[in-house]
Amino acid sequence: MSAGRFLPLAGALALAVLGFFLPRLLGGSTLVYDTLVVIAIFSAMSYGLDIVLSDLGEISLAHTAFFATGAYAAAILTVSYGQSAWVAMAAAILASLALALALGLITLRTREFAFSLVTYAAAIVCMNVASNWDFLGGSDGIVGVPPLDLSIGPITLTAGQSFEFWPYAYALLLLTIYFVYRFRRSSLGQAALMVHMNPRLATMCGLDGNRVRLQVFLVSAPISALAGWLYAFQRSYVGTDLFDTYFLVLMLTSVIIAGRGLLLGPLMGTALLMSQKSFASLGAYGDKLVLGAILVAALCYSPRGLAALWPRMRRGPL
């Protein structure tokens, strides 16, 4: 391995290790742990949207539904069927893939404007079904999700309180970021970018645009679903509030605010937004106002994100 490749790798590893100890460096209070756990989970959720938004260039408004699918899968399997968290994880991935496949096929021929509208409508159908179907808990949701238990044979891996939760949330975040990193270097990631930037050239290169779009959509859904899966254990209940516009706005803002296509963009965006909520809260309404204002300001005044304000920091497709 040459020095040119070794240095970034070592840097990334050092950053990853440092990140693990971040809650302790910040004082280790419950509030710090809670905040960082939620940052890790919501970042992972946002990465699902990120690869559709940044790489494919489409704005999906259905990723709250994938997030909720993961959470509901976790809650139903552990509470209603007494299954393990691992089984629930598999179910979260499969259920989100099934939903993404259905939605992907429906939206295959729609682009931009229409794509966003259809995905939005789909999320509303999901929400309406969730709040009325008893199997999904109806409007009360499902309460009493047990503590996370990922024990394998003799190895005990459990988490109930927030400081116990941190390693799992952090692991999910690192895996997600690594996955997105690999995705962007994969042939599918390259194809997505080409379909996005230059559809005609993509067709000439023999790429089937619809196929690429469907594949990217399928890849993105389980990312948000896994975040939902972990969130169900952290919060110990699921309900229709998971479909709330709040999560949608949070995701969109996280992806856009730092700069589209930046590997750490969604993480930085989520961290900024959740830190405000935890450490500088203005109350539920004030926070809503702040979140909305940040999204509006970002798109109206710096649509390429904060990173565009420091041109040299910018890397990525744009």
Add this chain to the structure above:
Amino acid sequence: MNLLQQVVNGVIIGHAYALVAVGWTMLLGAARLVNFGHGQMYMVGAFVAWWFMRLTGLPYPVAVVAAVLVGALIGAVMQRLLMRLTLSRDLVSLMIVTLGFGQMLEGAAGLTFGARPQTLTSPFQSMTLHFGAIWFTVQDVILVVATLVVFLALRLLLNATKFGVAVRMVAEDPVLTRLAGIDIARVYMGIFAFEGAAVAFAATLVAPRTPILTSMGFDQVVTTFVVVVLGGIGSVGGSYVAGLSLGLFTALFGALVSPAYTTAAVFALLIAVMALRPGQLAASANFAR
């Protein structure tokens, strides 16, 4: 259950849908703007009327005027914020900005009006009219008549006035409109102000039917989204027909099939239409019809 009564309810709800949708229809037809903040603008309209009545003690009709004026102001503020994106026709970014704008309105309304449910009291809500087995309120009659008047007036405005034709020009080709010596930013200002005023007006007429909450925006107008899209992207006549049909559909589906799944059924219908006929969403030159 009395089927005829359901039809009457459907007609009333249908007019409510159409009236709530009319500003958005104009916005969508003329500026291609999907306004996800529409629901929160509706909520603010209802609360401004309630607040005005409580502070001043003036009667309901005056509060309606006050809410309409505040609504127009909110629309104008929105236009200022969105000007650059509107002029560059960045449709998807516009759509997301309105999500953020809606959050801002909801947060601000929560801070101003509090979290408790309130009632916007209209004296006409308690006056009922009975005809054999069916009944409705004077408020319902006002709602239906006001909707018809607004739609007819809008049609007249678009087809027979200088401003209306400028709106149609902007809807078709804003860049070319500049060559007619028209300042398109001002046309957009009028369109956005109309959206704000119209949704506030609708809110003051519809909201007395139920308690109002600062979190109600989304639930109250999610169906409006279907009305404007199914109505043929910003076609004025189309959205009236779509509103009325949807009102009848919800009333009858709710009565005969399942009230709980009505929204899901409506949206499934919408998805089917959009997926099967994406062309439906293309720009329409018939927007003034």
Add this chain to the structure above:
Amino acid sequence: MSARLEIENLRVAYGASQAVAVDRLVVEPGTLAAVVGANGAGKSTLVNAIANWSRAAPRVEGAVRMDGEDIAGRAAHEIVKRGLQLVPEGRGVFMGLTVEENLREGAPSDAGPGRRSYSIDDVYELFPRLRERRSTAGGSLSGGERQMLAVGRALRMAPKSLLLDEPSIGLAPRFVALLLRTIRSLVDDGLTVLLVEQNVRAAMEVTDVVHLLERGRLIASGPVDEMRDDPRIVEAYLGGGHG
């Protein structure tokens, strides 16, 4: 009502690539000047930049003076109000509006001193065909009718100078002749016109001055009688066989 149009050091760029660089171009009051050149020479970019109007938002620098007043950099609709009117290439009319609506809207109620205003009837006098089709939607007109309507719309704005971008494109020859003759008559009445044309032969029939544009630069200018014999024009556009 006629104006002297004067363009100086006009530079138009899309991103890093410069599309037009014209040092000086003057259209004397009440005359017709034609800018001719091959496809892609920058003719449309040039007239669009003069009117500060474009769908692609290029970067424009330089001075555009009408009767001495610099109007460069003003918003497109402001420039229109000052009496410089562009008829853009292709779709210059609103498809969803009827002929009469197209002609009715935007026109100033009082154009101000020194400007001739055209009533809708004046436009119908000029193009009788439009009167017959007054209730037809712009989208249902033939190409020639559309171009007449575009010119009529422009006249309704009471311009002092008119910029015409490829009015003959896609038209049958008899329409081209009719349209250019009408434009010539407007010039004879005192309008200042800058015409961009690919149909060089037709443009030569009506114009006073010819400018040859190549890769965004004016490489030759002169009265039409001189330019008729200019080898660069003869060779490239008139096929050497004019007479």
